[in-house]
Structures are given as C-alpha cells and as structure tokens.
Amino acid sequence: xxxxxxxxxxxxxxxxxxxxxxxxxxxxxxxxxxxxxxxxxxxxxxxxxxxxxxxxxxxxxxxxxxxxxxxxxxxxxxxxxxxxxxxxxxxxxxxxxxxxxxxxxxxxxxxxxxxxxxxxxxxxxxxxxxxxxxxxxxxxxxxxxxxxxxxxxxxxxxxxxxxxxxxxxxxxxxxxxxxxxxxxxxxxxxxxxxxxxxxxxxxxxxxxxxxxxxxxxxxxxxxxxxxxxxxxxxxxxxxxxxxxxxxxxxxxxxxxxxxxxxxxxxxxxxxxxxxxxxxxxxxxxxxxxxxxxxxxxxxxxxxxxxxxxxxxxxxxxxxxxxxxxxxxxxxxxxxxxxxxxxxxxxxxxxxxxxxxxxxxxxxxxxxxxxxxxxxxxxxxxxxxxxxxxxxxxxxxxxxxxxxxxxxxxxxxxxxxxxxxxxxxxxxxxxxxxxxxxxxxxx
Amino acid sequence: xxxxxxxxxxxxxxxxxxxxxxxxxxxxxxxxxxxxxxxxxxxxxxxxxxxxxxxxxxxxxxxxxxxxxxxxxxxxxxxxxxxxxxxxxxxxxxxxxxxxxxxxxxxxxxxxxxxxxxxxxxxxxxxxxxxxxxxxxxxxxxxxxxxxxxxxxxxxxxxxxxxxxxxxxxxxxxxxxxxxxxxxxxxxxxxxxxxxxxxxxxxxxxxxxxxxxxxxxxxxxxxxxxxxxxxxxxxxxxxxxxxxxxxxxxxxxxxxxxxxxxxxxxxxxxxxxxxxxxxxxxxxxxxxxxxxxxxxxxxxxxxxxxxxxxxxxxxxxxxxxxxxxxxxxxxxxxxxxxxxxxxxxxxxxxxxxxxxxxxxxxxxxxxxxxxxxxxxxxxxxxxxxxxxxxxxxxxxxxxxxxxxxxxxxxxxxxxxxxxxxxxxxxxxxxxxxxxxxxxxxx
Numbered sequence: 001x002x003x004x005x006x007x008x009x010x011x012x013x014x015x016x017x018x019x020x021x022x023x024x025x026x027x028x029x030x031x032x033x034x035x036x037x038x039x040x041x042x043x044x045x046x047x048x049x050x051x052x053x054x055x056x057x058x059x060x061x062x063x064x065x066x067x068x069x070x071x072x073x074x075x076x077x078x079x080x081x082x083x084x085x086x087x088x089x090x091x092x093x094x095x096x097x098x099x100x101x102x103x104x105x106x107x108x109x110x111x112x113x114x115x116x117x118x119x120x121x122x123x124x125x126x127x128x129x130x131x132x133x134x135x136x137x138x139x140x141x142x143x144x145x146x147x148x149x150x151x152x153x154x155x156x157x158x159x160x161x162x163x164x165x166x167x168x169x170x171x172x173x174x175x176x177x178x179x180x181x182x183x184x185x186x187x188x189x190x191x192x193x194x195x196x197x198x199x200x201x202x203x204x205x206x207x208x209x210x211x212x213x214x215x216x217x218x219x220x221x222x223x224x225x226x227x228x229x230x231x232x233x234x235x236x237x238x239x240x241x242x243x244x245x246x247x248x249x250x251x252x253x254x255x256x257x258x259x260x261x262x263x264x265x266x267x268x269x270x271x272x273x274x275x276x277x278x279x280x281x282x283x284x285x286x287x288x289x290x291x292x293x294x295x296x297x298x299x300x301x302x303x304x305x306x307x308x309x310x311x312x313x314x315x316x317x318x319x320x321x322x323x324x325x326x327x328x329x330x331x332x333x334x335x336x337x338x339x340x341x342x343x344x345x346x347x348x349x350x351x352x353x354x355x356x357x358x359x360x361x362x363x364x365x366x367x368x369x370x371x372x373x374x375x376x377x378x379x380x381x382x383x384x385x386x387x388x389x390x391x392x393x394x395x396x397x398x399x400x401x402x403x404x405x406x407x408x409x410x411x412x413x414x415x416x417x418x419x420x421x422x423x424x425x426x427x428x429x430x431x432x433x434x435x436x437x438x439x440x441x442x
Numbered sequence: 443x444x445x446x447x448x449x450x451x452x453x454x455x456x457x458x459x460x461x462x463x464x465x466x467x468x469x470x471x472x473x474x475x476x477x478x479x480x481x482x483x484x485x486x487x488x489x490x491x492x493x494x495x496x497x498x499x500x501x502x503x504x505x506x507x508x509x510x511x512x513x514x515x516x517x518x519x520x521x522x523x524x525x526x527x528x529x530x531x532x533x534x535x536x537x538x539x540x541x542x543x544x545x546x547x548x549x550x551x552x553x554x555x556x557x558x559x560x561x562x563x564x565x566x567x568x569x570x571x572x573x574x575x576x577x578x579x580x581x582x583x584x585x586x587x588x589x590x591x592x593x594x595x596x597x598x599x600x601x602x603x604x605x606x607x608x609x610x611x612x613x614x615x616x617x618x619x620x621x622x623x624x625x626x627x628x629x630x631x632x633x634x635x636x637x638x639x640x641x642x643x644x645x646x647x648x649x650x651x652x653x654x655x656x657x658x659x660x661x662x663x664x665x666x667x668x669x670x671x672x673x674x675x676x677x678x679x680x681x682x683x684x685x686x687x688x689x690x691x692x693x694x695x696x697x698x699x700x701x702x703x704x705x706x707x708x709x710x711x712x713x714x715x716x717x718x719x720x721x722x723x724x725x726x727x728x729x730x731x732x733x734x735x736x737x738x739x740x741x742x743x744x745x746x747x748x749x750x751x752x753x754x755x756x757x758x759x760x761x762x763x764x765x766x767x768x769x770x771x772x773x774x775x776x777x778x779x780x781x782x783x784x785x786x787x788x789x790x791x792x793x794x795x796x797x798x799x800x801x802x803x804x805x806x807x808x809x810x811x812x813x814x815x816x817x818x819x820x821x822x823x824x825x826x827x828x829x830x831x832x833x834x835x836x837x838x839x840x841x842x843x844x845x846x847x848x849x850x851x852x853x854x855x856x857x858x859x860x861x862x863x864x865x866x867x868x869x870x871x872x873x874x875x876x877x878x879x880x881x882x883x884x
Binding site: 063064066162163165166167169170173174178179184185186187243244245246248249251252253254255256257258436 | 505506508604605607608609611612615616620621626627628629685686687688690691693694695696697698699700878
C-alpha cells in the first residue's frame with residue numbers, strides 16, 4: 001500500500017499531534033477473544049474511520065526475514081476464501097471510501113474511511129482477513145516483486161533514503177530499529193509462502209490487535225458491531241511475545257557519507273540515540289519533545305535563527321524527535337548548506353551552535369512559544385478524524401494508554417527549562433550520535 | 443579462560459599459518475555418534491595436543507543473549523557429576539600439562555597439551571563434560587561476575603577495545619560478527635542458568651564437535667581411545683542448525699572516533715567488509731590474503747614504506763585480513779601517526795597511498811616476496827603442534843576441509859598480480875569501510 005514505510009523514508013518529524021486534555025470522549029473495552037477496542041466519537045459529519053492495529057512491526061521480523069511485516073501488509077490484500085483478492089478494495093472504492101495500510105517499526109495498521117452506514121461492512125471484511133487469509137502460492141512471487149520494485153524505487157535509486165538507512169544501521173548497533181522497515185533487498189528476495197504463513201499465524205490474532213473506530217458512532221453501536229464480526233474470530237490463547245534486544249551504551253561518535261551523482265542538494269543530518277516514550281524516565285520524553293521544538297521547530301527556532309538567519313550558512317535547519325517507540329529512539333538535527341558552504345563547515349557551525357544551546361536557546365519566552373506551538377498542533381490534529389484514530393491507535397499499539405495520550409499537553413506544559421537542559425546534557429552527546437553527509441559524487 | 447575473546451581484543455592479524463602441501467600425514471574419520479576426528483601425527487616429542495572444537499561461536503548466540511557462547515566456555519570448567527568443579531584443571535596441572543579454551547565468532551574450543559600417555563585421561567574428562575555438565579544454580583552468578591569483570595578490564599576500561607567494538611558494530615550492519623564475542627555488558631548481566639542450559643543442550647553434541655589430536659599418536663590408537671570415550675556420548679540425532687543473516691551491500695563510508703583521556707598513542711584504523719574463506723568466489727580469498735601481506739605485512743610492505751619510511755608521517759603502518767570466517771569478514775589497514783601528525787592528515791595520506799596501490803605496490807618482486815613470506819610463515823607454523831591442531835580445528839569448524847588447508851600454499855602461489863588488483867578494486871572501497879580514530883580526549 002501507498003503509505004507503507006513512510007516513517008522511514010522521510011527525514012522530517014513523524015506525526016506529532018496528541019489530543020488536548022479536554023479532547024474527545026474516548027472509550028475503550030475488550031472483546032471476549034482479547035481484541036481491544038477504542039471508540040472516538042466525532043459527530044460533525046456522518047463518516048467513520050475504521051482502523052485495525054496489530055502489535056507487530058518490522059522490529060519483530062524474525063532474524064534474516066527483514067521486511068516480512070511489510071510483505072504481510074501487502075499480502076493482506078490478496079484475498080480470503082470468502083473474498084477474493086482485490087474485492088475488499090473494490091468495495092471500499094465503490095462505496096466512495098478511502099483505504100490504506102502501513103507498516104512501522106512497532107506496528108502494522110489497516111485503515112478505511114467510509115460513510116457511517118458502511119462501518120459494518122468494513123468490520124466484516126477486516127475481521128475476515130484477520131484469520132482467513134488464503135496466502136496462495138500463486139500470489140507470493142508476484143507480490144514480492146511488487147515489494148522489490150517498491151524498494152528499488154524508494155531506496156536503491158534514492159541517495160537520501162540510502163543515507164537514512166545507513167544512518168539508522170549505524171545508530172542502532174544491536175536493536176532492529178536499525179533494519180529498514182521495508183527490509184534488506186537480499187532478504188526480501190528470499191521471503192516465501194512459509195515465512196508469510198508462519199508470521200500470519202503468529203501475529204494476526206485478536207489478542208494482538210486494536211480496533212479503533214473514530215466518527216459518527218456510539219460506543220454501544222461499535223460494541224455490538226464488533227461482537228458480531230471481530231468477536232467471532234477465534235482467539236489464539238495468548239498475545240504473541242515480542243522480544244527486542246536493548247542497545248549497548250554508545251561509546252563512539254560515528255560519521256558517514258553517501259555520495260551520489262544524483263544528489264543536487266547536499267544535506268547534513270545527525271541522529272542521537274535517546275530514550276523514547278517506552279523507555280524514558282520521569283519527564284525525559286516530554287522534555288525531548290519540547291527540546292526538538294525549541295531548537296528546531298520551524299523558522300523561529302534556535303537552529304534556524306542561528307544557522308540560516310544570523311550566519312547565513314544554511315538554507316534550512318531544524319530538529320525532530322521520534323518520541324513514540326517501544327525502545328530507544330532517534331533525536332535528529334539537520335541543516336541544508338547555503339551555496340558555497342561545505343558540509344564540514346556547516347557541521348562545525350552546528351556543533352558550535354549546539355554547544356551554546358543550553359545558555360542561548362533555552363530562554364523562557366522561547367520555551368513558552370514552543371509549548372504553545374506544540375499544544376496548538378496537537379489540538380489541530382484532533383480536528384482530523386483520521387489523525388485522532390492514528391494517535392490513539394499508535395499509542396496503544398506500543399503499550400501506552402488512553403490516559404497517556406490525554407495527559408500529553410499537560411505534561412508538555414509541565415516541562416521546565418532545567419528539564420530541557422538536563423536532557424540536552426545527558427543525551428545530545430557526540431558519542432551517542434551518527435552524523436551523515438549526503439553529497440554529490442565527486 | 444585466559445585466551446578467550448582474543449581475536450576480538452587485538453588489532454593484529456589473526457592466526458595466519460597453514461600447512462604446506464607436503465605437510466603432516468593428517469587423517470580423519472567420524473565416530474558412529476557423528477563426532478568428527480582429525481589425527482595429526484607428530485612424533486618428535488612424546489606429547490599430544492588434544493582439542494575439541496564445537497561448531498558454535500558468538501555469532502550463534504541467540505538474540506539478546508550475546509556472550510552466552512563465551513559464558514558457556516567458562517561454565518564448562520564448573521564440574522560434572524563425576525568430576526567436581528576444578529578437578530579437570532587440577533589433573534591437567536598435576537600431570538604437568540597445559541590447558542586453555544577460547545571462544546571465537548564461529549567456534550568454541552577446549553585444549554590440553556599433555557604427555558602422550560595421558561591422552562586417554564584427557565579424553566575421558568572432555569567426553570564427560572560434553573554431555574554431563576551439571577550447571578548448578580550456585581555456580582552461575584559467581585561465574586557471570588567473573589565474565590563481567592573480564593569485560594570491565596578488557597573493554598570498558600580500554601579505549602582501544604572500545605574502538606574495536608564500535609568499529610565492528612558499524613562495519614556489520616546486520617550480521618552478528620558486529621556483536622562482541624564476550625557479549626554486550628547489559629546482556630551478559632542477564633544471562634542465567636536457563637539460558638546456559640538451553641545453549642548447552644542445543645550445541646554441545648557429538649555431531650557438532652570435532653576432536654583434533656596432534657602429537658605422538660597413531661590414527662588407530664586415537665580411534666580406539668575415542669571410541670571408548672567420546673563414542674559413548676549419546677548423539678542428539680542431528681547437527682544443530684546455525685542461522686546467520688547476510689550483510690546488505692554497503693552504501694556509506696563510515697567514520698568514528700573514540701576519545702579518552704587514557705589514550706597516549708593515537709591510532710588510525712580502517713576496516714573493509716570483504717569476502718571470507720566461506721563466501722569468496724574463485725581466488726578472491728587467497729588474493730586478499732596475499733594483498734594484505736603485500737601492502738601491509740611488516741616493515742618492507744607498501745604502506746610501511748610509503749607512510750613510515752618515505753613520508754615520515756607514521757611510526758607504524760600495516761594491513762591484515764581475517765580470512766577464516768563463515769561469512770563476510772574484515773580487511774584492515776592501520777597506521778600510527780608520528781609526533782605532530784594529526785589523524786586527519788594521516789588518513790588523507792593513507793587514502794592517497796591506497797589510491798596509488800594498484801599502480802605502485804603490485805610489482806612482481808614485491809608479490810613474490812610476499813608469497814615467500816606467507817608460505818614460509820605457514821611452514822613455520824607447522825612446526826608447532828598446537829598451531830597445527832588449531833589450523834585444522836578452526837578450518838573444519840567453519841566448514842573447510844583438510845584438503846583446503848593442505849592446498850593453501852599452492853593457492854597462494856597461484857595468485858596473479860591481476861587478481862590482487864581485482865580484489866583491491868572491488869573490495870577496498872570507501873563505501874565498504876569504517877574508519878576509526880583513537881585519540882586522547884580533548
């Protein structure tokens with residue numbers, strides 16, 4: 001599907017918004033077979049967003065089978081006994097709906113947006129493919145070719161994606177977050193029906209899934225519909241175990257270069273290994289979120305001001321933090337050099353700027369403005385039904401709670417200047433980092 | 443044991459010697475339970491070298507249990523029902539013998555050198571611990587502390603080892619050769635009795651072992667003794683499966699720095715990802731072996747001549763190649779800067795020198811001299827009984843044959859200048875490399 005592996009292929013920040021404290025009246029319950037259900041009422045228009053999230057992503061791919069989570073996402077469109085390949089998509093489209101699916105490091109999700117009266121039909125189809133996928137031999141090789149072509153187009157021929165992959169692989173010495181979501185080419189090539197079947201049987205279970213319905217629905221209605229569709233899927237007896245190794249403490253600053261004749265605009269990127277929502281102590285995760293906004297959130301941020309406006313060394317500069325992750329994650333700073341400025345010069349300037357960050361960037365006004373921007377962004381995001389569904393679905397899929405999501409703006413407001421200085425001093429260290437140059441081949 | 447994780451903790455070349463074509467009259471056979479036996483007659487002195495090699499090393503450690511192969515090596519000295527902890531070692535020592543054990547990426551081996559009449563006793567002890575290890579709860583935690591202390595002493599407090607670990611972790615993006623043999627600290631800390639027992643039951647099997655006896659023995663005698671000792675160990679039914687993921691094609695030159703106040707002598711190292719004896723096509727492996735000797739084998743080699751003697755930029759320079767490995771492996775060049783020369787200057791000079799290598803280093807005389815040195819080295823190594831045993835044991839443990847070992851000098855002699863140029867041009871590419879700086883913290 002189109003949106004697959006998006007997280008990996010862009011260098012901008014991932015989805016940031018959360019709901020403000022006074023957000024929608026979200027409810028949740030669990031079916032007898034273990035399926036978790038979240039209902040997010042939104043009665044403004046007579047539509048519904050229907051998503052199923054599975055608690056397995058590329059970081060759960062068995063060793064040597066990188067890409068299997070994403071391959072399975074493709075294969076989920078290849079038909080069940082009841083519904084041949086393509087029928088589900090045709091129905092969605094004939095009803096004027098939209099659909100999509102995506103695979104990330106920690107989860108895989110399937111999505112439709114339809115008129116509210118068609119919700120039951122979506123549930124029937126989605127529940128059906130939760131346990132009745134055919135996975136015929138005949139569909140495997142052609143779909144694998146589709147994925148291989150996807151990788152060729154998105155990575156092999158795109159130096160910027162190659163840099164992202166190389167940087168992640170260097171940042172994560174041990175954890176599978178260093179393996180591309182789409183998989184390594186030579187391992188995708190070997191994925192076969194047996195791998196897909198094993199994977200499907202292991203992870204596609206009601207206990208491992210979260211149904212999120214946002215829209216013009218009531219909790220009772222969703223419960224009744226879910227019972228009659230998903231409720232009939234046999235439980236596996238237990239949620240599948242996901243094992244993730246932990247990263248060793250980083251000791252060496254790393255640096256790498258991708259040089260390619262296709263590169264027209266050189267860029268400088270840096271990743272730091274930092275705690276995530278799943279691993280951070282105390283206020284660290286919220287502090288990192290706010291720090292990224294203060295130093296790198298748009299044209300009023302510290303890095304942009306220093307490198308672009310004051311010194312004229314860059315045409316763009318910023319920072320982002322991938323907060324939502326089960327294990328240690330990425331904090332990034334980046335800059336695009338102005339004409340005539342080398343990446344080496346720009347990196348030196350970036351490092352000087354970062355050295356002065358605690359003294360210069362963390363003033364009260366800048367922090368307050370960043371809080372306002374972040375919280376406003378999270379309020380705007382609640383305006384979109386599908387954003388809301390994604391926010392709750394992704395949070396639950398990585399082990400957070402509805403309460404975590406609701407509390408997010410309050411937690412951001414509570415971050416103090418000292419918290420920002422503290423995370424900067426503990427985590428934005430060169431030995432925790434990988435610096436990447438993208439440049440034209442000489 | 444003392445020699446554990448040696449391969450990892452030094453930057454010099456690993457054991458290079460092989461036996462010349464006309465070497466010892468090596469014979470081999472397999473016991474009914476699947477144990478492979480190699481006998482290497484050496485009647486010069488009435489001693490025998492007794493080794494057991496297991497076809498499992500750190501690269502077979504289960505995910506999240508790095509260090510378990512090496513931990514098991516330690517635990518193998520902790521006693522069986524018949525022989526309490528320490529008894530085996532005491533007997534070896536009371537007989538005037540020597541013993542050791544070591545863990546590498548691809549194998550684990552146990553070694554004794556004793557008077558020939560004590561061979562049977564060694565076999566009894568070694569066969570006993572192949573299947574009767576007690577692994578009592580009481581020995582686990584104290585021995586784990588020993589290993590943790592070993593890691594603290596050898597790695598955590600040694601910047602040069604930290605650099606080696608960081609470079610390997612950056613060279614191998616996917617393959618477990620990037621994980622330290624001794625394991626990551628945080629994973630060693632979690633190793634428990636259940637892990638050790640699972641590991642022992644999986645890998646310590648006659649089918650998975652190779653007995654190598656070198657010394658004043660005959661094949662018939664070894665066969666009879668082996669039948670009466672190892673022959674009684676129950677087979678597991680099949681050799682355990684070792685699964686190794688393959689590396690993706692490297693796309694980005696990597697660079698990293700370990701800076702520590704303890705560093706007195708900065709060094710520059712580079713690793714390239716290259717084929718090994720297990721993966722190389724045609725003559726590539728032998729060509730890389732010879733190339734390392736031509737460009738970096740001692741004070742007459744190309745790199746030493748250029749960087750130390752002609753330009754005075756370095757006080758040492760060289761190259762090595764870790765040929766023996768099941769999957770893709772390391773080719774290294776290194777240099778130690780002269781007083782007042784920065785690592786950056788030295789790296790630039792190294793790269794210039796390497797660029798001219800095909801044109802300047804590969805002259806007929808230099809190649810012939812390198813062949814002579816390599817082959818002579820391999821002949822010298824056959825003079826040592828324990829080297830001989832190690833050469834055959836390690837070769838068989840990674841899937842090579844006795845014939846591969848015997849043919850090695852002939853294959854080295856057959857390498858042509860064009861072969862050297864070809865491997866240099868295909869494999870010594872910056873995008874396949876990690877460059878490491880070890881320097882004093884500023």
